[in-house]
Amino acid sequence: MAECDILVIGTGPGGYVAAIRAAQLGMKTIVLEKDSIGGVCLNWGCIPSKALLRNAEVLRLVQNSNEFGIEIDNFSADFGKAISRSRDVVKRLTSGVEFLLKKNNVTTILGTGQFNNEGVVEILETGETIHAINTIIATGARPRHIPSIPIDGKIVITSKEALQIENIPENTMIIGGGAIGCEFADVYSSYGSNVTIVEMLDHLLPLEDEEISQQLERSFKRKKIKIKTGTSIDSVKIENDQAVVSFTDSKGAQEQSFDRVLLSVGIQANSDNLGLANTRIETERDYIIIDDNMQTTHEHIFAIGDVTGKLPLAHVASSQAVNVVEHIAGLNPPPLDYNFMPRATYCSPQVASIGITESQAKDLGKNFSIGRFPLSANGKALGLGESAGFIKLILDEDVGEILGAHIIGAEATELLGEIAITKFLEGTNEELGFVTHPHPTISEALKEAALDATNQAIHI
Structure with missing residues (x-):
């Protein structure tokens, strides 16, 4: 022993x-x-x-x-x-x-x-x-597996197989619009696969702030990724080396065949x-x-x-x-x-968040204000050629405490650390807005969003 x-x-x-x-x-x-x-x-x-x-x-x-x-x-x-x-x-x-x-x-x-x-x-x-x-x-x-969706590891797969299979299918369905599903949708689409992503709830990344999810959906659609939200999967059958997917969306019962189906519905x-x-x-x-x-x-x-x-x-x-x-x-x-752990999704555009969303703030009866700043007004983002996206801060109206931060765009995931530290040290939007940020950086957008909550933003 x-x-x-x-x-x-x-x-x-x-x-x-x-x-x-x-x-x-x-x-x-x-x-x-x-x-x-x-x-x-x-x-x-x-x-x-x-x-x-x-x-x-x-x-x-x-x-x-x-x-x-x-x-x-x-x-x-x-x-x-x-x-x-x-x-x-x-x-x-x-x-x-x-x-x-x-x-x-x-x-x-x-x-x-x-x-x-x-x-x-x-x-x-x-x-x-x-x-x-x-x-x-x-x-x-x-x-997590679903009984009506058999996993064979070749045509119908999970994320583990997706990290091993060395070819890209012509047509892919991804079941699940969470972080893993969105990341693989981005990878497969970039390599030329025609991707359809299915989510049972109303938006991709349904736990994120609704405005963030909507921006991500717009970006995905520009990449020709097909998005089916509010859609449930009825069954998946493997026939003739293809996955035949039966699903129900706003138009009713549908059936479509795919070369590969990636199941990403939780753990x-x-x-x-x-x-x-x-x-x-x-x-x-x-x-x-x-x-x-x-x-x-x-x-x-x-x-x-x-x-x-x-x-x-x-x-x-x-x-x-x-x-x-x-x-x-x-x-x-x-x-x-x-309640204040960072969350990050690494598709393009990146999505990063911490704390509560706007709808959660309303449900909790919080007295809050919002600070925003678009990356289209940020010099570094423009220089990178990645100006789509924005920063949205949910702030306590009375004391300026950061209740939530929601970011979509270039280098979004790298910005969360600053928000986490500010929150941990009980900082406010006033202090975040006062701190000198290096120029040109994406992080300047955090400063501007903090200032925007009190109508002090300079660059918008």
Whole structure:
């Protein structure tokens, strides 16, 4: 039997961060990983998809090079090489995580862990057991399947297969208009596929501010991406190497064939094979129930990341990781504010947000004002040739507190950090507007949006 202070099950952005922080605090730490170091984010999610999106961005620049006075004839785009490049990026980062674990004296064990009684985890492949004073479950989640949509991994796929298949289909349907669906719609469209994206709700990125979603839809339509919102999928059948999709939209029942269908309708927690029945841990819809300290209904077992269903984002898992370890160590960290976690979608145009939307502010009865600034009035955006988009700030009318920030356009995701820091330090729109920003940068638009709330914006 191996013994440790902390056992971490899973090595995604929650698991490996928890293990390293625990080791930094002097705890004997073991991580148990059944698949690849780095978890879904590093291997089959955040990182490889962003590498592909960079390829799509470069391809669009080449396709539109005449706008910059550059004529390029007879170029070709090899999607197989784009996939290969994304896998190279993954290998580099997984090697980096393995090095960091080793550097911090974290013991790494490859295998599948399952609770055989409270506090004792058995490695199924070997039968060995690990006794930990505290255990952190960081097993993540997997793409959610729908019974009426069979996944064959070739014609009907999930995001994992989309990061491996090296050819682009002529016609693609993407089911699900969330972040993953929009990102793959952008990649496939850039490489020449005729893309149709289907969303059951009224807008793409339905959790974002409505104006942001509308702007994204306009941008996608300019790229000839077909958008079907308010549409439900009835069934998908594979016939003659094509997917026959039956769906219902505002026009009624429809049927259409596609070379490939990508299913992107959320996630399912990886909690089903952990042996939780042998513990006092409670779940809800397969997500592990936790309190503000990430503690489960078992005193010495904690959970972080997607398996908790709190907010399925890699950076949230990493924040939970540090928080839970410091709680175990008795450092009394402040609780995390899930209402003000950054959210980012990396399609073109990028979408970034934090806090509440305008409609949520109304529903909550907030007394609020709005500051806006279009990127068409920003020198850096114009110079980049990416002037579509805007910044929208939701502000407390009385004290200027930032209630929400919503951005669409060039480098949008890089702007969220400034808003997060301003909020954390209890800054207001007045302070954000007062701070000198470097010129020319997209970040100047943040300053102008903050000033616009009190009619002080200079450049509009």
